[in-house]
Amino acid sequence: MIELGELESHYAEFEKRRTRVVVISLEDQATAKETQSQFPHLLVVADDQRKMADAIEVIHRDSNPSGGDTTAPTTILVDGSGKVRWTFRPDRYLTRLTPEKVLAAVDEHLAAEKKR
Amino acid sequence: MATATTTPVSTVPKSKGRGLYWLGIGACLLGIALMIGQYAMHVLIVPWYLPAFTTLGAVLLLLSWRQRTSITRIVTFGLITTLAAFQWFFFISLTQLPVYQGPAQAGKVIPAFTTTLASGGTFTDKTLQDGTPTVLVFFRGRW
Numbered sequence: 001m002i003e004l005g006e007l008e009s010h011y012a013e014f015e016k017r018r019t020r021v022v023v024i025s026l027e028d029q030a031t032a033k034e035t036q037s038q039f040p041h042l043l044v045v046a047d048d049q050r051k052m053a054d055a056i057e058v059i060h061r062d063s064n065p066s067g068g069d070t071t072a073p074t075t076i077l078v079d080g081s082g083k084v085r086w087t088f089r090p091d092r093y094l095t096r097l098t099p100e101k102v103l104a105a106v107d108e109h110l111a112a113e114k115k116r
Numbered sequence: 117m118a119t120a121t122t123t124p125v126s127t128v129p130k131s132k133g134r135g136l137y138w139l140g141i142g143a144c145l146l147g148i149a150l151m152i153g154q155y156a157m158h159v160l161i162v163p164w165y166l167p168a169f170t171t172l173g174a175v176l177l178l179l180s181w182r183q184r185t186s187i188t189r190i191v192t193f194g195l196i197t198t199l200a201a202f203q204w205f206f207f208i209s210l211t212q213l214p215v216y217q218g219p220a221q222a223g224k225v226i227p228a229f230t231t232t233l234a235s236g237g238t239f240t241d242k243t244l245q246d247g248t249p250t251v252l253v254f255f256r257g258r259w
Contacts, residue, residue, distance in 0.1 A: 001157045003255055019249045022239070024231075025257050032234035035258060052239075057218030058254045071254035072213050074155040076220050078252060082245035084224050088195035089216040092207075093256065096160035102251060109222075110249040 003073075003096045004039050010099035011041035017106050024052055025071055026059075047071075063093070075102060077109050086108040133183030136190070140176030143169045144196055162211065167203035174200050 007014075007021055014021050024034070024045040028045040032046030047053050053071050060072035072091055086109040088097060097105075147169030177193040194204045211240055230240045244250055 001258060002160060005160055007253065014251070016123070017249070019251060021251045021253065023253045023255055025255050027185050027257055029232060029236065031258055036234035043239075045231055045239055046234050047231045049231065052229040052231040053254065055227040055241075056220045056252075056254075058216070060213065060256075070256040072216075073256060074216060074252075074254045076195070076226075076252040076254075078226050078250045080247040080249050082226050082241060082244070083218045084222055084226055086222055087216055087220050089213060091213060091215075092162050092211040093213050094160065094162045094207075094211050098160075104227060106249070106251065114236065 001038075004035070004042060006099050007102070008039040008041055010103065013099070013103050014041075014106070017103070017110070019106055019110065026050060026053060026069065060093075075105075077105060079110055117236060130184070130186075131182040133189075136176050136180035136183065137189060140173040140180060140196065141192070143173035143176060144199070147162055147173075164207065167207055169198055170196060170200040197227045 005021055009024070011021070020043055021041075022043045023035070023039070024046055024047050025074075027035070027046060028048040029046040032044045033038060036042075036044040045052065050059065053059050056074075056076070058071045058074045059069050061069050063070045063072070073090060073096060075088045075097055076084060079085050086105055088105070090096065147163075147166040151163045151166050154161070171201050174193065174197045177189065177196055181189040181193050228241045228245055229256070230238060233239050
């Protein structure tokens with residue numbers, strides 16, 4: 001949750017770039033609602049049916065400490081036409097991108113969108 | 117005629133190697149303290165220094181044991197060595213993620229999906245075509 005807190009605290013920077021931040025996990029809607037209330041500037045997806053995670057192939061099998069699967073930490077930049085511009089996955093799940101690095105990637109890969 | 121039994125007495129002073137013993141313990145605690153500080157500062161990187169400090173602690177405890185043998189030093193060395201081995205195993209093997217080979221590759225259109233927002237609304241691949249650039253962040257969960 002540190003990662004979401006860091007993204008939330010930089011929401012103004014994302015807004016400046018007219019970019020939304022969508023965060024997705026396999027948790028149910030009740031849990032996702034809690035997350036949404038904690039991080040009001042992020043758009044929280046409750047993908048407990050795995051429809052999005054399966055389509056994008058980000059399931060990390062047997063990685064939930066309480067049993068079952070989770071999504072592997074992955075960051076994907078999508079432009080306004082739905083085209084993927086950049087995908088990042090750390091080599092270890094303890095590593096995350098800092099908001100500064102995400103913003104740098106937005107500036108680099110979604111620059112054309114920003115200028116629109 | 118009475119015979120006297122003698123118990124061999126160690127001639128090594130108890131304090132010998134004590135400094136190394138406490139340095140070893142200190143190295144382990146320093147690694148843990150640094151890791152707590154790292155997470156308190158919201159820095160999300162792999163704390164490789166943790167097993168490194170624990171290993172350093174084990175080496176110092178071994179040196180301390182070589183200077184003077186005692187049950188305490190042997191047990192502490194065993195515990196710290198086991199902890200260091202577990203930490204290396206955890207960081208090297210258990211934290212690895214598979215390389216992403218899915219369909220969301222640069223230049224490709226995001227695959228079709230329909231899922232649900234926390235608010236109850238629908239979120240689909242079409243939502244991502246509304247002109248607004250998006251950062252999608254998959255995270256593990258709330259624990």
